[in-house]
Amino acid sequence: MTDFLTNRVTVPGTAGDQDAGDDDAGRPVNGRVTGRISEHGTATRGTGDGAPAPAAPRPFDGARRLRALTGVDEELLTRVRYERSKYTALGGVVLGTSVIAAFSMWNFATEALGRVSLVALVPTVIWMLFVLNLDRWLVTPQPNARRRVGPLLTRLLIALMLGAVIAEPLVLRIFQTAIEERVADERTDTIDQLRTNLVRCNPVPSTTQTVTPEGCDRTYVLSFGKTPGERAEELTALRSDTTALQKRVDRDATRLEAIDSEVRDECRQLIRIAATGLYQRTSECLRLRDKAQDYRTTHHTDENEKRLARMNSRISKIEAEQTVSRGAFLKTRADGIEGRLNEERAKQKEIGVLERMRALEQLATGNPVLFVGIWLVRLLFIFLDVLPVLVKYLSGESAYDRMLTSASNSAVKIHDEETRFTERRAMANLEIAQDAIEQEVRRHRAESEAALREHTAAMNIRVRQAVNALEDELRRSSTV
Secondary structure, eight states: OEETTTTEEEEEOOTTTTOTTOTTOOOOBTTEEEEOBOTTSOBOOBOTTSSOOOOOOOOOOHHHHHHHTTTOOHHHHGGGGGGHHHHHHHHHHHHHHHHHHHHHHHHHHHHHHTSOOGGGHHHHHHHHHHHHHHHHHHHSOOTTGGGOHHHHHHHHHHHHHHHHHHHHHHHHHHTHHHHHHHHHHHHHHHHHHHHHHHHHHSOOOSSTTOOOOTTOOTTTOOOOSOOGGGTHHHHHHHHHHHHHHHHHHHHHHHHHHHHHHHHHHHHTOEEEOTTTOOEEEOHHHHHHHHHHHHHHHHHTHHHHHHHHHHHHHHHHHHHHHHHHHHHHHHHHHHHHHHHHHHHHHHTTSSOOHHHHHHHHHHHHTTOHHHHHHHHHHHHHHHHHHHHHHHHHHHSOOOHHHHHHHHHHHHHHHHHHHHHHHHHHHHHHHHHHHHHHHHHHHHHHHHHHHHHHHHHHHHHHHHHHHHHHHHHHHHHHHHHO
């Protein structure tokens, strides 16, 4: 029965309540056990005078701590002690899920930091406590749970999403070796491709108007102070002039060699002068000599040969300068390319989480066996996180659930009755107060009316007396 003044409920004692070996059993008082309504609508233990019974100190109870992770009411569970093992095992599943979540967060934090650090313990502990509390809320027994499909689906959806978040870092950890090899290969290919583009987009300039190769933007173009192409046009023009001059010199030399050959042949012949008896060259020899000398004078063969020698010397000098400039350009380009490569390598210090996820996806693409293996591991961890909810809601309605529903409904009915009783009592008090007020008003109204009548009568008497006195005065005046 219910005592509305103390908000307590009395429940008949049971054999389970009187079991001296049960730590959770209450002590019967006069064959009955008294208690208050708990947060789940169950009766909690108390003493006969309404005060809670002091809990006796007991050693550490691991099973009780595990059951606390399921949100079960130990006071109500004492009536169905055979279900303790079920909720103890469920608490172990909840604890195991939170430990897996902590391991997952530890891997995620260490990969994000790039090293093992005590700083990673902060998000790990926070995540573990969050998952532990969330799973506790998901599996906490609820009254009339079988009648509410919406909350059940919501809890399953939350568990699935949480499992997917927890599973990904663990999958990355399992395939860590293959992922790191894949990322290393990608980084090497990126460096090689960057080096190729830098070399292609920064060729050795052959002229001052070197055209940038197609597909090269400012990302791949380097800046240089001096380039070998600055004197390339001068060298090209000088070589062209030298070639033309060389052809003319060769042509003149060939013609002059032919004339000189004729001179030598003709001048070998000597004729004897009859008058003197001496030998002398022929007039044809002298003519050919004059012809050769005249050819040298008119065609400037000596000057052209000297000019050609100077031009060849200048070409050799410019080529030497070009060789030095080309070497300096190649060294500067090599230093610039190496600097850009070092900048790219600096960006590739640690492997980030997103980079690992992309590498894992690339590994799975085109490899059905690896793809199936990755998803099997993911589904395994997702299933492990959903397991507490599945164990709870697929095990069927237990005696504890029925007792919890009954106790909750009873608590609701008791509260409704108490509310109605309080309402009726308040209404009665209001009616009594209203009647008292109405009586007081009627009393004051009667007193006011009596006072008014008495005052009116007194006034009438005074008026009558004044009229009588006035009439007497008038009579006396008329008599006189």
